Amino acid sequence: MSLIDSIPLPRSVRLPRVDGLIQWIVPLAIIAIWQVASVTGFVPTRVLPAPSDVVLAGWKLLLSGELVRNIWVSFWRASIGFLIGGSIGFAFGLANGLSQLSAKLTDTTLQMVRNVPHLALIPLVILWFGIDESAKLFLVALGVFFPIYLNTLHGIRTVDPQLIEMGRIYGMTDGELFRRVIFPGALPSIFVGIRFALGIMWLTLIVAETIAASSGLGYMAMQAREFMLIDVVVLSILIYALLGKLADSASRVLERLTLSWHPAFQKR
Amino acid sequence: MQTAVRSSLPETELASRANFTPHARVVREERSASAVGLPLSIRGLRKSFGDNEVLRGIDLHIPAGQFVAIVGKSGCGKSTLLRLIAGLDKIDAGSISFGQEIQPEDIRVMFQEPRLLPWARVLANVEVGLGRDRASGDAHARAEKALIEVGLADKRDQWPSVLSGGQKQRVALGRALVSRPRVLAFDEPLGALDALTRISMQRLLERVWRDQGFTAILVTHDVSEAVALADRVLVIEEGRIAHDVSVNAGRPRQRGSVELAGLEGSILSHLLSADDRT
Ligand SMILES: Nc1ncnc2c1ncn2[C@@H]1O[C@H](COP(=O)(O)OP(=O)(O)OP(=O)(O)O)[C@@H](O)[C@H]1O
Numbered sequence: 001m002s003l004i005d006s007i008p009l010p011r012s013v014r015l016p017r018v019d020g021l022i023q024w025i026v027p028l029a030i031i032a033i034w035q036v037a038s039v040t041g042f043v044p045t046r047v048l049p050a051p052s053d054v055v056l057a058g059w060k061l062l063l064s065g066e067l068v069r070n071i072w073v074s075f076w077r078a079s080i081g082f083l084i085g086g087s088i089g090f091a092f093g094l095a096n097g098l099s100q101l102s103a104k105l106t107d108t109t110l111q112m113v114r115n116v117p118h119l120a121l122i123p124l125v126i127l128w129f130g131i132d133e134s135a136k137l138f139l140v141a142l143g144v145f146f147p148i149y150l151n152t153l154h155g156i157r158t159v160d161p162q163l164i165e166m167g168r169i170y171g172m173t174d175g176e177l178f179r180r181v182i183f184p185g186a187l188p189s190i191f192v193g194i195r196f197a198l199g200i201m202w203l204t205l206i207v208a209e210t211i212a213a214s215s216g217l218g219y220m221a222m223q224a225r226e227f228m229l230i231d232v233v234v235l236s237i238l239i240y241a242l243l244g245k246l247a248d249s250a251s252r253v254l255e256r257l258t259l260s261w262h263p264a265f266q267k268r
Numbered sequence: 269m270q271t272a273v274r275s276s277l278p279e280t281e282l283a284s285r286a287n288f289t290p291h292a293r294v295v296r297e298e299r300s301a302s303a304v305g306l307p308l309s310i311r312g313l314r315k316s317f318g319d320n321e322v323l324r325g326i327d328l329h330i331p332a333g334q335f336v337a338i339v340g341k342s343g344c345g346k347s348t349l350l351r352l353i354a355g356l357d358k359i360d361a362g363s364i365s366f367g368q369e370i371q372p373e374d375i376r377v378m379f380q381e382p383r384l385l386p387w388a389r390v391l392a393n394v395e396v397g398l399g400r401d402r403a404s405g406d407a408h409a410r411a412e413k414a415l416i417e418v419g420l421a422d423k424r425d426q427w428p429s430v431l432s433g434g435q436k437q438r439v440a441l442g443r444a445l446v447s448r449p450r451v452l453a454f455d456e457p458l459g460a461l462d463a464l465t466r467i468s469m470q471r472l473l474e475r476v477w478r479d480q481g482f483t484a485i486l487v488t489h490d491v492s493e494a495v496a497l498a499d500r501v502l503v504i505e506e507g508r509i510a511h512d513v514s515v516n517a518g519r520p521r522q523r524g525s526v527e528l529a530g531l532e533g534s535i536l537s538h539l540l541s542a543d544d545r546t
């Protein structure tokens with residue numbers, strides 16, 4: 001996930017129908033080449049199983065119900081952790097963006113905590129929570145907190161002061177000013193925060209589940225490694241990639257719906 | 269009736285901005301059928317920013333419904349004066365009075381930038397101008413009427429980002445007009461427009477001013493615009509009104525007529541001689 005990602009393409013590049021297909025050409029080509037390389041023995045299956053083997057492994061796990069259960073557990077952890085960390089980050093972003101006092105009180109502290117890589121806390125978190133659910137939720141929430149906090153704060157602070165003055169001149173109350181001017185003005189930046197946070201959410205979860213869990217996709221991958229089931233390992237990685245892509249697409253759809261006023265999102 | 273005076277005294281400053289009794293509301297509705305301009309009296313008005321004495325005693329009376337243009341070199345305090353009249357900044361000394369109680373909706377300002385909400389459609393942007401009446405049932409209808417007045421009825425459902433600079437400024441004008449203000453202050457509203465758009469906007473300004481009869485105060489750096497539109501041109505120098513020139517040409521005015529050109533020349537020479545002295 002990078003900043004470049006969040007800069008929408010100029011209109012002319014977007015061809016409505018073809019656009020949806022073009023993005024799948026490269027992944028499909030890679031899979032085709034991979035399959036050929038495996039079948040011909042160019043890549044030994046002990047290093048990388050053929051895509052067909054991965055699909056087969058997935059089918060077996062699907063039938064046993066194990067796959068759905070693990071995906072569900074990971075999905076649940078990701079969403080709950082995201083909701084908790086995201087709402088706290090959003091709340092602090094609002095408070096510190098709107099109130100000088102609140103900013104003075106907490107911003108420096110938060111900036112200091114931000115410099116601790118949250119994954120470095122894993123040993124401590126295991127000591128605190130064991131390999132309980134709360135350990136994973138805590139880590140995800142912590143990871144998600146900062147991008148949302150920083151971008152909400154930045155969004156609110158950079159709302160055009162001339163628009164705020166305009167709102168005041170036209171007699172908006174504080175509530176109206178927030179609803180009609182400040183929040184919509186901060187929204188593009190908040191979305192940047194959400195998309196960064198989604199990336200961090202998956203990353204945190206993978207690491208946490210790999211190290212300390214008894215269920216979930218990361219756990220499934222680690223188990224498979226112990227039994228040398230390389231096809232399941234690759235399957236887990238691919239599912240993580242797919243879920244990440246799904247979350248990103250969902251946020252894009254939401255962005256497109258709420259930012260339809262933005263020149264960059266107007267389709268003609 | 270209480271007389272609203274903006275002065276350096278904090279209580280009266282507040283009285284003119286914030287205390288709107290239900291009684292005052294009734295008064296407002298009674299006369300809103302024939303909204304007319306308010307007279308404006310400014311006495312000994314001073315304003316400094318730190319050591320920078322910007323306004324050093326402005327004395328001025330503007331009769332109700334007059335169209336006044338204010339010119340002066342850059343940084344002489346035109347915007348500052350306008351912001352004080354509109355109640356956006358605090359007065360250091362002196363007073364501004366409107367001769368009667370005013371509502372916030374009675375005074376509107378238009379700036380060089382349209383300041384439209386990019387995330388609100390054109391009609392919703394105009395509705396913002398209704399102030400406290402935004403939530404009332406006829407808000408849509410009133411906003412649409414204002415849009416028709418500025419000739420943009422067909423753009424009501426557009427986003428501001430698709431409008432041209434001149435169209436945006438017309439939406440801003442519609443927003444300023446929708447509450448039927450009694451004083452309309454313009455701070456170089458046409459400064460960013462190209463020559464042709466400027467002229468058509470000037471005509472529009474003149475037309476709505478004649479239709480509605482508000483008191484108009486136009487800050488501009490274009491002297492020909494000032495003489496084309498105003499009844500009276502004020503030249504500010506060194507924090508005071510240095511010249512007060514009446515423009516008696518009848519309306520509609522012929523742009524570039526000998527009479528206006530002569531006035532424009534004499535005002536320009538005032539401005540330039542002040543420049544030479546400094
Ligand atoms: N908020 C402020 N804080 C400090 N100084 C200010 C402020 N606003 C204006 N000034 C100063 O007051 C002086 C007058 O500014 P003002 O904006 O009124 O000039 P102006 O006549 O409108 O100029 P222009 O034609 O360039 O718009 C300038 O010297 C400016 O630097």
Ligand SMILES: [Mg+2]
Nearest residue numbers: 346347348455
């Ligand atoms: Mg100015």
